[in-house]
Amino acid sequence: LYCHLPAPDFPNTFENLKFRETNKFDESCEFQHQSFQRFEKLTMANEGVPPIFAAQLNYLLSHSPFPIRVEQMWSGSKNEPWLDRFTLLIPFCLDYIKWDVMYNVHSPLSAPDLIFGPDDERFPPFLLSCGGDQTKSPLHILSNWNSKDPSRLLSLILQLREFYSAYQRKRVGEVDDDRVKFEISTMLAREGIEMSLSSGAEKPEEVKFAVPLLDTNLNSMVPGCPWRHQQKIYLQVIYPIRKYQSAPSAPRLKLVSTPELRSLFSVEDFKLLTWLDGMCMAEYLPAVEDTLQMQIVEAVSLIGIRRRFIEALPSAFGRPLEADAVFGRKAMVLVANGVFTFLVHFLIPLQFPKQQPTLILQSSQHFNAQGVPIRSPPVSEYPWSPRWELSEMALRIFDFVVEESSNFKKSCNEALQQR
Template sequence: MASDCFPPFIAAQLNYLVHHCPLGVKVENVWSGSKSYPGVLDRFTLLIPYCLDYIKWDVLYNAEFPLCAPDVIFGPEDEHFHPFWLRSKEGGNEMEGAKNSLSEWNHKDPTRLCALIQELRDEYTAYQRRRAGEVDDDRLTFEISTILSREGIEMHMSSGLEKPEEVKLAVPLLDMNINKMVHGCPWRHLQKIHLQVVYPVGKKYVSAASAPRLKLVSTPELKALFSVDDVKLPSWVDGMCMAEYLPHLEESLQGQIMEAVSLIDIRRHFIETLAPVFGRPIEADPVFCRKATVLVASGVFTFLVHLFIPTQFPKQQPALMLQSSQHFNSQGAPIRSSLLTDFPWSPRWEAPQMAERILEFLVDESLNFKRFCNEAQLQT
């Protein structure tokens, strides 16, 4: 993003939005609408996370008219979304109580754009919720009524000529703060797991309601601790409803997360037992204990061993990658092996035994790796 071509007042507001807004807004496209200064950017497309997807809004400033508040063009499918619409019965101009982030716009305040986008997104959430509530489908109306009380629930009604009508729900799961469970947590944003539920809008002539499409989605950073892809969703029995399904799923998820947190300590213990065998690790991930690097020497051949420890450790074995400290390719980068996992392993071994077995494997593997390095270097 070439933010240095924005006029200062827009740059300040946009930077604040991108770096301080908890929504995680991204800027997709920037361009200029000015006639006299075609290089001065003043309009951009924002990607705003909503309902486990992104909505695209165009924000239009006028570089030459800094006092004018920006305008927003919403997506083509949202032609009925009208925020800040001041309905007044008579006169069209008595809007005493109207107060929102656009009134009394101040171009010198860097927080204004962020406040505007947040307020608009709140309005959009309410608008989509209203639309989903208006769908003429008894099952859907019932399902929505049971989960409406969940804080942070988001809905999206998608309809189009080609697409079948469906209502997408993003149901926040687990009322627990995962950030607080991890010691020394580096995450800036609160980690969340959502269940995405997609209901096809019922056709009147279909008697049996089909099961909704279900998918677990987590915030991307949570992968360091716990991968939602490993979770096996309980099956949806015919005639089931969300109110029955969710408590069951939440209970099992909660257990899995507790286990994932406790596995951090097992990984830490494993890294600590590497020290007597390999010497102190050169580098190790201190929070999630997913990575450790040790220095190994076989005669004069010294190389690094990166250990990638999976979240399912010790059920799953770590993956090893060897990196020579003496051989470099034509680009000057050190030569590395591919990920190695075909070494003897048993989850029932004690941690010191695991470390020793890895060392035994490396003693043999170092010869192969040295040959591989020499060949690779000869080719260049």
């Protein structure tokens, strides 16, 4: 067994604010479990979107401070192929609000119509009732629409979201529950808190809070950080409205992060502190943040250990073909046993070296009926000790691959015979 080292216009503003008549959107609120189709870099050629609308949408997707998604696109005319309407999924309070943006391909210079969700019928009247600087109102953007400015749609959505946040905060403040009112008063000093009131025909009313944790700039803690959006960790707090509860109960708590942060830290592995009787959020949050801060610092330090492990691989396998230079989570080497060449993929866990890498072998000579290289199942059971030196870890894995290569070649040949 040896290593192969290759080189490597707008008459009525209010009419533009409408309500959705479709069913309520009730997908999972967790960022990390969302799976939406992205519509990025849209062009008339490959998506059927008129360029004047595509420019607006592309700018929104590229410059939004939070990850807005496009769920679907469709044409407003049965006789026109152009896609001039789309549904935006906008992050809010660790959930997604669903708004339709309705352009008109026959009047491309006009502002779009907007359709909000079925539970937000009081939102447009709320917009109209707001005083203050009218130049900062979304109604001002709609009544002074400039279709040649690609940033207008994003500005509109951001301002609408800001007003929507104020609208939800007002709804929560009107809830007849002393406990909720008290909790709000204790968290007023915190910036960035979002809240919403959820209700339905078949479930009790609940107040949801999304509380951002840590003042630390997580992006700056990772050298060479590739994240475009600022990474955040939130505590989701859900209080049932008291009129549905015979006695106060502990809120439902869950730690949620932006999805990219999983490359550094897994909130699923963080054990939340126990909520004690009589506790309030003003007591609970500092303790959670202290523990979380320590674990984040430790997670950053583990990046260096994973990188050094990858740097130790050449002593046994030769220089890796590919490696994750930022987080040290993946590496790939090319090896051979006689004329049989194959790749070894290293999937390095966040808790390395307490947890050993998962290995996947991939043949460079055997392919299935779909033309995909044959791979072994993930292998995570082999001799390992977190106390070994990194160079010894690499050599022990090398020895294991030596023993496993013949079995892998045999399984590849058997797979070809069964085709």
